[in-house]
Amino acid sequence: MIDGNRNSDKICLNCLACVEVCPEKLLPNYLYAMARKKAIDQLVDSCLMECSECGNCSRICTSELPLKEVFQEMKALIADLS
Ligand code: SF4
Numbered sequence: 001m002i003d004g005n006r007n008s009d010k011i012c013l014n015c016l017a018c019v020e021v022c023p024e025k026l027l028p029n030y031l032y033a034m035a036r037k038k039a040i041d042q043l044v045d046s047c048l049m050e051c052s053e054c055g056n057c058s059r060i061c062t063s064e065l066p067l068k069e070v071f072q073e074m075k076a077l078i079a080d081l082s
């Protein structure tokens with residue numbers, strides 16, 4: 001399992017850089033917060049499954065959070081549940 005706390009000293013700074021670069025017009029910062037809580041319903045409602053796993057958000061993240069990796073893990077979990 002990917003450890004979303006890998007950068008445990010790092011937190012989202014709400015800089016919104018990830019939002020600017022998401023080609024799917026998702027909100028990676030919000031999705032990451034919901035993923036950390038394993039909030040499945042909110043992730044589905046916020047279109048996590050439309051994440052193309054391009055990695056733009058991870059590459060630009062000011063806090064170097066493992067966004068794409070966490071999204072991949074949560075997508076797999078949701079797919080298993082459906
Ligand atoms: S990995 Fe997903 S959430 Fe991140 S920028 Fe790409 S499509 Fe958006």
Ligand code: SF4
Nearest residue numbers: 012013015016018061
């Ligand atoms: S780029 Fe990283 S630090 Fe900035 S809002 Fe997105 S998740 Fe938070």
